[in-house]
Amino acid sequence: MNQIPMTLKGVEKLREELNELKTVKRPRIIASIAEAREYGDLKENAEYHAAREEQDFCESRIKEIQIKLSNAQIIDITQLPKTGRVIFGSTVTILNLSTGEKFTYKIVGDDEADFKKNLISINSPMSRxxxxxxxxxxxxxxxxxxxxxxxxxxVEYL
Known part of the structure; x- marks a missing residue:
């Protein structure tokens, strides 16, 4: 599988989510399944089916995060030479020549992108x-x- 570029903050955020899923959410779901089993017939037990569905989602997300972390190419922008070029992890301030509007964006990995926080994906047309x-x-x-x-x-390397 290809390397997935991520910033240090992006990797940290995924690790926190993985820890939350494994230590908090997974045990809560297991307890919900056990409780739902006590209601009897599993074929018509809505609580049981809902808990199993939640468990499937949780386990899928755990696997997805583990794969991403195992293939992560962690890029610490502060350790790279300051060449003045826009690169992955850099923060760039731009001016729209038509409207005169200024924007500041940080170029990050797909999982970190959040347009409301001015974090744009390396794969977005703007970043490219x-x-x-x-x-x-x-x-x-x-x-x-x-x-x-x-x-x-x-262009800044923050």
Whole structure:
């Protein structure tokens, strides 16, 4: 399987979720299943079926996180040379040349992306258009509404 790029914060967040699933949620679900079994006939036992469904979801998520962590390529942006180029993990401030709006985004892995927190996926069209650029470069981002030009104002390695 291919390496999955992640920041230190992204890996930490996945490890916390995995720990929560294994130590809190899994035991609670097992207890719910045991309690539901006490109600009798399992064929028509809604509580039992709901708990089993929740258990399946929990176990699937545990496996998914374990696979991602085992294939994680952890990138600590603070340890990389400061070349001034937009790379995975960098924080970039851009100016929309059409509207004059400024935006600041951090380029992160798919699991870490959260547009509301200005964290954009390395696989997004915006990231792909910004990667490799330096301050004062113009990036053309292809969007459904047409091409949008952005000027790179600042690149930081936070």
């Amino acid at each position: 258009g910004l990667i490799g650029k330096i301050s004062n470069d113009i990036a053309v981002i292809i969007t459904p509404g047409g091409d949008v030009k952005y000027k790179i104002l600042n």
